[in-house]
Amino acid sequence: MRRAPFSGIGLLLLACLATSPCRSDELKDLYFGEALFYAHQGYFFEALERLDTEVKQHDDLDEPELDTLYYHIDAAEFSLGDFELRYRMHHRAGRAIKAVLEGAVDEVIRNDAAFRLARIHFQKNQMADAMRALERIDGKIPESIRDDIEFLRANIYLAEGRPADAVDALKHLQGSDSFGGFAAYNLGIAYLQDGQQEAALTQLDRAGQIATDDPAELAIRDKSNLVLGTVLLEAGEFDQAVPFLNRVRLDGPFSNQALLSSGWASMSTDNFERAVVPWKILAEREVTDSATQEAMLGLPYAYGKLNVHGRAAIFYGRALDSFSAEVEKLNVSIESIREGKFLQALIREEIRKDKDWVIRLRSLPETPETYYLMELLATHDFQTGLQNYLDLADLRRKLLAWQASFDSFDDMVDIRYDHYEPLLPDVDKQFRELDSRMRLRIEQHKMLVRRRDDLLTTPRPEFLATREEQNVLLRIEQIEAQLNGSDAIVTESLTQRVLRLKGLLAWTLETEYHARLSTFDKNLRGLDQAMAETQEQYDQYVRARQAATHSYVGYEAPITRLRAEARSAVEKIDLLMARQGHLLEVVAIEELIARRGRLESYGDKARFALADSYDRATQSQARRDEP
Amino acid sequence: MSSLIRKLMLLLLVSSPATPIVAQELAGNDMRSLDGQVQEIKSDVLNIASELSVLEERLLYPSNTQVALFVSIAEDETFRLDAVQIEINGELATHHIYSFKELEALQKGGVQRIYTGNVATGDHELSVTMIGKLKNGKEFNESDSFVFAKGVKPRALGITFAGPGSGKSGIHVGDW
Numbered sequence: 001m002r003r004a005p006f007s008g009i010g011l012l013l014l015a016c017l018a019t020s021p022c023r024s025d026e027l028k029d030l031y032f033g034e035a036l037f038y039a040h041q042g043y044f045f046e047a048l049e050r051l052d053t054e055v056k057q058h059d060d061l062d063e064p065e066l067d068t069l070y071y072h073i074d075a076a077e078f079s080l081g082d083f084e085l086r087y088r089m090h091h092r093a094g095r096a097i098k099a100v101l102e103g104a105v106d107e108v109i110r111n112d113a114a115f116r117l118a119r120i121h122f123q124k125n126q127m128a129d130a131m132r133a134l135e136r137i138d139g140k141i142p143e144s145i146r147d148d149i150e151f152l153r154a155n156i157y158l159a160e161g162r163p164a165d166a167v168d169a170l171k172h173l174q175g176s177d178s179f180g181g182f183a184a185y186n187l188g189i190a191y192l193q194d195g196q197q198e199a200a201l202t203q204l205d206r207a208g209q210i211a212t213d214d215p216a217e218l219a220i221r222d223k224s225n226l227v228l229g230t231v232l233l234e235a236g237e238f239d240q241a242v243p244f245l246n247r248v249r250l251d252g253p254f255s256n257q258a259l260l261s262s263g264w265a266s267m268s269t270d271n272f273e274r275a276v277v278p279w280k281i282l283a284e285r286e287v288t289d290s291a292t293q294e295a296m297l298g299l300p301y302a303y304g305k306l307n308v309h310g311r312a313a314i315f316y317g318r319a320l321d322s323f324s325a326e327v328e329k330l331n332v333s334i335e336s337i338r339e340g341k342f343l344q345a346l347i348r349e350e351i352r353k354d355k356d357w358v359i360r361l362r363s364l365p366e367t368p369e370t371y372y373l374m375e376l377l378a379t380h381d382f383q384t385g386l387q388n389y390l391d392l393a394d395l396r397r398k399l400l401a402w403q404a405s406f407d408s409f410d411d412m413v414d415i416r417y418d419h420y421e422p423l424l425p426d427v428d429k430q431f432r433e434l435d436s437r438m439r440l441r442i443e444q445h446k447m448l449v450r451r452r453d454d455l456l457t458t459p460r461p462e463f464l465a466t467r468e469e470q471n472v473l474l475r476i477e478q479i480e481a482q483l484n485g486s487d488a489i490v491t492e493s494l495t496q497r498v499l500r501l502k503g504l505l506a507w508t509l510e511t512e513y514h515a516r517l518s519t520f521d522k523n524l525r526g527l528d529q530a531m532a533e534t535q536e537q538y539d540q541y542v543r544a545r546q547a548a549t550h551s552y553v554g555y556e557a558p559i560t561r562l563r564a565e566a567r568s569a570v571e572k573i574d575l576l577m578a579r580q581g582h583l584l585e586v587v588a589i590e591e592l593i594a595r596r597g598r599l600e601s602y603g604d605k606a607r608f609a610l611a612d613s614y615d616r617a618t619q620s621q622a623r624r625d626e627p
Numbered sequence: 628m629s630s631l632i633r634k635l636m637l638l639l640l641v642s643s644p645a646t647p648i649v650a651q652e653l654a655g656n657d658m659r660s661l662d663g664q665v666q667e668i669k670s671d672v673l674n675i676a677s678e679l680s681v682l683e684e685r686l687l688y689p690s691n692t693q694v695a696l697f698v699s700i701a702e703d704e705t706f707r708l709d710a711v712q713i714e715i716n717g718e719l720a721t722h723h724i725y726s727f728k729e730l731e732a733l734q735k736g737g738v739q740r741i742y743t744g745n746v747a748t749g750d751h752e753l754s755v756t757m758i759g760k761l762k763n764g765k766e767f768n769e770s771d772s773f774v775f776a777k778g779v780k781p782r783a784l785g786i787t788f789a790g791p792g793s794g795k796s797g798i799h800v801g802d803w
Binding site: 027039041 | 657661664665668672676677679683686689691695699728729731732737738740779
């Protein structure tokens with residue numbers, strides 16, 4: 001995964017999904033993978049909802065080591081922090097990571113957690129806390145975040161106004177694969193802030209020449225050249241500034257400012273022809289850009305300096321037309337925003353499906369209220385406010401959809417209640433009968449098992465006598481009892497016969513004992529299986545019975561509570577959206593009014609210059625016409 | 628002279644009426660205050676969502692009948708997954724056509740829960756079909772069938788796709 005480095009001294013920290021398990025790590029928890037699936041698509045609400053639930057369930061387990069999330073719990077908790085940051089929940093972000101940090105964890109994991117916590121504090125603009133978190137890093141540091149830690153440390157120093165310390169940290173990162181271009185640029189800025197002008201210029205020159213094809217690094221290379229050119233321009237080194245400004249790519253994000261500055265650098269050395277080149281390019285670009293607007297005035301000014309007053313007049317005229325058209329557009333935009341159309345346009349879901357929706361909004365002819373959205377987004381507060389407004393609109397949509405689900409849940413519960421309630425009394429009656437029979441059989445089975453176990457330790461052949469043998473034994477005992485009270489002569493022969501019979505039976509029982517015990521054991525084992533199957537059916541029935549009840553009992557309270565919470569949340573969101581929306585409109589209108597004022601001033605200037613150019617052109621023509 | 632003009636122009640560029648600046652600062656303070664409240668409501672709604680999903684799962688997919696199917700792409704695969712169709716016991720359970728974002732999320736290691744449903748305890752047949760395109764532009768279509776047993780606990784099955792060419796089936800179903 002590519003790391004997203006800091007974008008220079010703007011100190012914008014781009015959190016990335018650095019905490020997801022590496023692709024090479026085997027994913028053992030599907031639900032964690034599901035959260036990542038959403039996070040990788042930028043759906044951080046869904047990712048958070050799933051991962052938060054999964055982590056909570058894991059924490060509630062008696063034996064968490066048996067859960068599949070156990071293998072990823074640290075990564076999952078780090079991810080929670082990352083997702084919260086990405087979903088702009090700075091207040092909550094870090095909670096889970098702190099838990100890791102304060103737990104009894106391995107040194108490497110603790111250091112990783114400390115780094116992530118520092119990054120969160122940094123993003124929350126809590127520099128002292130960020131530095132304290134970094135100071136907790138001790139011992140073995142994961143190779144993958146070693147450069148990240150140093151880069152973060154340098155940025156904290158810069159934010160705290162300690163450029164000399166930042167210089168030391170950044171020097172170590174100059175060969176970094178991840179931060180090469182960014183560290184080079186930041187080092188130049190650190191030198192500048194530290195007052196080391198010469199070193200700063202050398203470093204920015206170096207940063208402005210790095211070889212790369214990565215779009216982010218190309219942008220930072222452009223920025224290095226622009227800053228270097230601007231520093232030289234402000235120092236009055238106009239000729240030296242131009243080559244650096246010319247290094248900035250014409251299609252990069254800093255090209256407008258570079259073209260403008262390049263023109264002024266040439267003008268400052270009275271090299272008017274050279275100034276015309278960048279300004280001519282710039283004057284053809286998007287007219288809402290302030291650099292373009294300045295170039296539209298600068299270009300005819302340069303022509304005037306070249307004594308080409310006719311052409312100057314033409315370009316002043318074009319600028320005037322363009323400014324007038326822009327003022328008109330601004331008026332329409334302001335009016336449209338006042339009518340509430342700005343907010344309506346922003347929450348049009350089909351537009352935001354497009355990655356470049358901000359740019360697209362500007363080009364839609366039917367939405368004049370959004371022509372200047374790109375320019376408004378330049379301010380951090382507006383960006384935060386706009387993003388919050390969009391997030392609130394998303395939350396509102398979700399809550400309204402859930403409210404419809406509550407009605408469906410109620411219907412489902414009612415239907416199940418109506419279906420099961422009349423059936424269950426009969427079913428329960430039959431079940432009670434079955435249950436008592438089952439219990440009896442279970443007791444009988446247990447008794448037989450006990451008897452078998454006893455026989456294994458204390459052989460009792462009579463216990464294995466057949467029913468017929470038992471009857472014979474009983475009869476013999478009865479005869480013996482009768483003989484005890486009879487005549488001695490008769491008794492003697494009968495007693496002998498009874499003893500022979502008894503002996504015969506005892507012989508059979510003793511000699512067949514082992515065979516009978518084996519048969520008994522075999523039959524009992526067969527019964528075990530039958531009993532287990534019966535028990536399974538019984539359990540299945542109990543589960544089905546419970547499932548029937550669980551399908552409609554116990555939902556009323558949570559549904560009622562969730563419904564009330566959702567309703568209350570929608571009310572709060574409506575209130576917040578109204579306030580947030582109003583603020584956005586106020587800021588947007590104020591900004592557009594300021595722009596209009598500026599353009600009107602430009603227009604006045606262009607009007608005077610146009611007249612002056614005409615005069616000069618006429619005079620020049622007259623001079624040429626003189627014999 | 629040129630320097631004077633430039634300074635005038637820069638002055639024009641940076642100067643704006645005082646009122647908007649004050650208004651913007653005030654608006655900035657209000658926005659920051661609102662930001663805190665927005666974070667609170669996000670937290671509230673997340674809690675509702677979490678409870679709701681648990682409730683929904685209990686109500687719609689009781690554990691004794693619940694089966695959930697997850698889809699992932701094997702590591703280092705370069706093929707483009709266009710669509711997936713899944714049948715359980717010969718009946719269509721779900722089909723899905725992948726967007727670029729979804730495909731990218733799968734390639735980065737994300738796992739998509741493609742289906743959650745109910746089946747009775749016992750053995751069931753799972754048929755999976757994937758349709759995709761190889762790096763060389765060749766389209767492919769592969770199907771395979773598996774048997775899985777459903778017990779009393781919720782059943783989760785992970786389906787992993789790999790491009791054809793390894794000689795083995797590109798569809799692997801794992802137990803979770």
